[in-house]
Amino acid sequence: MTLPNRVVTHYLFPICIFLLSACSSLSPLHNADSRQSGVHNQEDTGAPTAEEMSYLEIEPEQQLAEELAALEKTGAWEPGKLDNTPQPVNEVTFDFPITINKQVQFYLDQFQGKQRRHFSRWLARSTQYQDDIETELQKAGLPLDLVYLAMIESGFNPSAYSYAHAAGLWQFIRGTGRNYGLRIDTWVDERREPKKSTQAAIKYLSFLHKEFGDWYLAVAAYNAGEGKIGRAIKKYKTRDFWQLASHRYLALETKRYVPKLIAAIIIAREPAKYGFTDIPYKKPVQYDTIELPPATDLAAVAVTAATSVEKLRKLNNELRKNQTPPGKKEYLLRIPEGSKELVAQNLNRLHPVITTAYKTHKVGKGDTITGVCRKYKINKTILLKANDLRTASLKRGQRLRIPYRTTKYVLLAKGETPESRFASAGKDGEMILHTLKRGETLSKIAKQYDVPVSVIMQWNDIKNVRKIRAGHHLALFLDNGVNSFTNSMALTNQLKKGSIVTLNDQKKWPGSNAEGNRIWYKVQNGDSLWTIAKKFQVSARQLRQWNNLANNLIHPGTKLVIKNG
Known part of the structure; x- marks a missing residue:
């Protein structure tokens, strides 16, 4: 693709400040009749997450309408003409075609007027990304002035998100982003990663310029979609953007895109000339x-x-x-x-700490146990036990304790090991040895004990799960202090070392009584089948079998039979 060399343009602009409506760095540029893959204007059914909504910098509809109404009053869309009146001028080098007309002047005035605060913030952010973006543009042979396309798209905010579901510096929607190599799923959204999204934008802009052979048409298509611009060319039999803009086929939101970019380039290349002299420019992140x-x-x-x-x-x-x-x-x-060397030094000292914490839910009108459990993704037994409830009925205004597991990490002291830390916990700590059976996986064991697989691997220094075999012992560390990995069925009654009960010392276990070769146990709040099995040194499977239980669910007050031998 052959592109024009950088050109030198001489210009002198009168600085006229009109009191027009301001807009923020993003707008919901959604053209209802677009059919192709414009960055904004393609249907995207993914609703923004709460996190994404927190990054919105959206132009309010009312302000957008006011701006467009004011832009409409500038009159006919015509190619600009340079002012050749002999006056002192500055020489500025551009490599994007610069035209001055009423619409460009409108945005020059907007940026110096009501949008000055926004433009100042965009300039301040620009220096964080400008060098990297221009480097990528230069590699691709594209105009370096296209760096300011990211300015009018997102205000150089990589977290920007619009109601049209466009995200990142370059405001890709999901479909277009994926088409140009960006990973977008529940874990990663590379539209928000500056370098990768820049590379995707450059690929798309290169395609559009090759398609239309004109930068005005290319950037208009970046907004509206190549299909929309292609149909406009066919309808009016012209490839002159300004002639296309003089008709009503293109939405005003799309038509404004070109003069807005031109005005941004002009000011950003010489900000001091337009009064932007006190900008707190940010340094690139290292x-x-x-x-x-x-x-x-x-x-x-x-x-x-x-x-x-x-x-x-x-x-x-x-x-x-x-x-x-x-x-x-x-x-x-x-x-x-x-910090790379520091991370390498500290990795072997890292130790996970998992505890149970509680948040509060105030029962509202229509709330049910089932609904609350669904909201917080916990089962009914856990919720009942955490709140010492015997029935599932709720009262409006009632406050429920919602248990959840929290994880933090600490660095072990020099020479300290997880084993020594647990040993120092003394009576508050317990290590359970689990013997791997044929067919068992770490995932199954992790689910049984409610401990993350990664933590079991760290506890046992397992580098490769494929190398563990039946008969191997796994150490599972449980204690009642801050180093506790709690069982999800016993959030309020954790194990303590020394509380394991056998049939010969069952009197140590409150709620139990002997009858011949059997022990009866009355289930207490906070009990789970797993904790009871461990304390009586039997298996949960045996307890289910002896008591005809279909699953692991038990309720306070239930009597369980414990068989001897």
Whole structure:
């Protein structure tokens, strides 16, 4: 693809400030009759998540309508003409075609007037990404001035998200983003990763310029879709953007896109000339990278890097959760500059700490136990036990304790091991040895004890799950202090070392009584089949069999029979 060389344009613009409506950096540029893959204007059924909604910088519909109404009053859309009046001028080099007309002047005035605050913020952010974007544009042979397309798309905000479901610096919707190589799923949204989204935008812009042979048409198609622009060319038999814009076929939201970009380029190349002299420009973010296994918790990385999860999320803006994606591939994570060596030193000292915490739910009108359980993704037994409830009836205004598991990470002291830390817990700690049976997997064991697979692997220094065999012993550490991995069926009554009861010392277990070769036990609040089985040194399967239980669900007050021998 052959592109024009950078051209030198001489210009002098009168600085006229009209009091027109302001808009923010994004607008819901959704053209209802678009049929093709414009960045904005393709149907996208994915609703924004709560997290995405928090990043919205949307132009209110009322302000958008006011701006478009004011733009309409500028009159006919015609090609611009340079002012050749002999006056002192500055020489500025552009490599995107610069035209001055009423519509371009409208946005020059907007950016210096009511949109000045927004434009100042865009300029301040621009220096974080400009060098990297221009480097990629230069590699592709595209005009460097296209860097400011990201300015009018997102205000250089990689987290920007619009109601049209467009995201990132370049405001891709899902379909177009995926078409140009971006990964977008529940774990990762590469539209929000500056480098990868820039490469995708460059591919798309290269395609559009090759398709239309004109940069005005190419950037208009970036907004409206190549199908819309192609039909406009066919309908009016012209490839002149300004002639197409003089007709009503193209939406005003699309027509404004070209003059808005031109005005942004003009001011951004010489901001001081237009009064932007006090901009707090931001420096490009510097970082190191490390390769991490799948499903690595960012909280663990934060501890090793002496940083926070929030800072890691900012450096890895494409991640949608606080962990690296699951799967088979390692993930290249960005960490604060200078912390790579620190992470390497601290990895072997890292130790997970999991506890049970509680949030409060206030019962509202129409709330039911089933509905509350569904909302918080817990089962009915857990909720009843956590609140010492014997029935499922709720009262409006009642406050429920909602248990959930929290995870944090600590660094072991020099020379300290997980075993020594648990040993130092003394009476509050317990280690359970689990013997692997044929056909058992770590996933099955993790579910049984409600412990993450990754933690079991760390406890037992397992590097490869394929190498574990039947007969191997797994150490599972449970204690009642801060180092507790709680069982989901016993959130309120955890095991303590020394509380294991045999048939010979059943009197130590409150609620139990002997009858011949049997022991009867009355289920208490917080009990689970698993905890009872462990305390009486039998299996949960045996308890189900002896008591004709169809599953592991038990309720306070139920009497269970414990057989001897």
